[in-house]
Amino acid sequence: MRILSAIVVLVATAFSCTGQTLKINKSAGDLDHAILVRPNINYSFTNSPQGYGSIQEFPKNPYRASFVFKEEKNTVWFLMPIAANGCLTFEISPKSEGDDFDWMIYKYSHRLKKDIAKDIARPIRSNISRPDATVSGRTGMREGYQNLYAVPGPGRSFSKPLDVKKGDTLAFVIDNIYHNGGGFTFKSTLSNRIPLLATLKGKIISNSTKKPLAGKIICEDDSTGMQLSETVANSSGIYTLLVPVNRPINIIAKHSGYIFATEDIEVEQKADTVNFNLDPVIAGNKAILFNIHFEPNNDIILPNSFPDVNRLIEFLKAYPEYDIKIIGHTNNNPFTEQGYLQRLSFYRATAVKKRLIANGIQEVRLSCMGKGGKQPLTTSKVQKEAMKNLRVEIELVLREEEISVK
Template sequence: MRIISAIVVLVATAFSCSAQTLKITKSAGDLSHAILIHPNINYSFTNSPLGYGSIQEFPKNAYRASFVFKEEKNTVWFIMPIGANGCLTFEISPKSEGDDFDWMIYKYSHKLAKEITKDIARPVRSNISRTDPAVSGKTGMKEGYQNSYAVPGPGRSFSKPLDVKKGDTLAFVIDNIYHNGSGFSFKSSLSNQIPLTAKLSGKIISSSTKKPLAGKVICEDDSTGIQLSETVANSSGNYIISVPINRPINIIAKHGGYLFATEDVELNQKIDTVNFNLDPVIAGNKAILFNIHFAPNKDLILPNSYPDISRLIEFLKAYPDYDIRIIGHTNSNPFTEQGYLQRLSFFRATAVKKRLIASGIKEDRLSCMGKGGKQPLTTSKVQKEAMKNLRVEIELQSREEEEVVQK
């Protein structure tokens, strides 16, 4: 049985996937300039689409099928890659009840634009029903509904969920029939179909008082960031959680008022153990985020990083008296020019900063630093261990202390 001492990462708050705040540009009215979105991430759009981009993919045509737009008016396109098998639901919530959002979903391929132009593309789901004030104009795909489509006029505001497979890509087109809308939120959920056939157990204690903590424990899929299961430790700090076997996962433990901790785990047996020692939040602490991942040799943040980024956003919103320094680290590859690694690590830290700013965190609370491969956590040649050197660290700074120093 393997006992792991977890690594402290961030402060515990009630987990929810923080909204990514974005603005819709006119170009996003075209499929060729669709906005990239991901399942299980909440998006808030500060404006509604106005116009249809440079191409009206759905010009007025009264003879189209009843479940397809008769005319494209004020549209935005989204592209959603699917990283795991599952069942997809989503909800559009208008910020103004005067807006009326219709939508269609297509399976994306490089031929889709031409097929739409020829009126031969068929949406896998759509809802063009008249807005219903009883549900505040909300629409989407929701459990409990059996209809794949909803045609114009009075009808159901929601259509049934969509079963998706890993490797699928979906194209969403959303149309507001009214001009100058007030924006909307887009919330999707991809429930997993990953078998949870193993058990992980352990104990959560306070590192300062050595007392048990009845904290929450969450299991996330490492490759997609999708939450697979969660549980709460009992009053003795003991927990048991269902997890998959032979699949990389992230285990997170948190308790109110304490830094949360995370551990990368891959079980190769039916039962295993991970213990957590949670630290209270203290100015000057460094938090290690192993699960912010980037494309190789790039500063492009990968979708499975969003849960950790969301937790960071929640921390900054819950603790406005703290600023942070975002520190990027790479490996210490002796065959790579060290200046390049330092620049890459700085650009990656800056990419995290930009994501936080886009989510409403003030820029003056954030600073960046790149360390390259100068501060490795391990010299192990085992790839799984060596990967821990590729990380982002967050150094907590008290705003009050900084103000005293400046004075």
């Protein structure tokens, strides 16, 4: 993203099924070193900001507008790229009752830093009210509030939600007016403004018994990972779900005792059909994760992969008696050296392993393998179909079997 090219982004150090856990470095008190955050991912900060970085971007000025910081004390900057149209809400929850978090949001541009220095930058939302003990000092933007700003002193803890557009980038600056704070959580929600104009129908069947399953069906936007809709199949395994038209989406089927399954589709008409055959949780069965995506020719997991990673974490926590093999696959490009593809697929499997370990999954439960392009699911030359070869597979291994072999 070009507007972020000059920004030094602090990379997250951990990832969980609810988000990321981070430590704030002093440098993040400057806009030039903002922390990259994304909607619909919850962040937990183990410490409160200390000081204002290397530059006091808001030096003391009692004559500054009432909805702007009079003085920057202990700040951290966030940058939030917006990947879809929607309505944004968020909440800051202090971990210490003695903390008082104020905040402002600006629409980011290459001029923002200079405009702040000239005192001409105007926040699009802010809240500088005194913390309210009845809500444990929480603050943010919440449905039901109409005020754009909240000025110093007793007042509203929350401000009006913000309508955002795809391609926007928001700059948050958060200030704890007290030193040595106890950290905080930052939870944001970008709610759907994508029209659901098509009907998806289908059936969920057990692959082992061939009987219908009353499982859950979820629709997620492929580019952002945002959940768009969900439903539950009836006792006959039949479901009906509203989905967008002409937009890449992920459809997920889940049922207790079975491995979840995902399908990447794009509905091009008012109605379509997708059926699911779910495999039971038994050693040797596999999950094919089409929705774990990587940067081209790299092992960096893309943010729209987080929902599938989360589901895998939840699955492993629900079935602690199983270990897994993580198997990476690439396409079978005849113009690329096969050894390179094998290594790339292995590194990608290892990247998934690292995410799982960072979220409390024991390393002893995880092994990795790279298959390169040796096991394609399709030989189709159609790009949409060929992309299915770029995948991660998870094979279940029963713990007792592993011990007996040893």
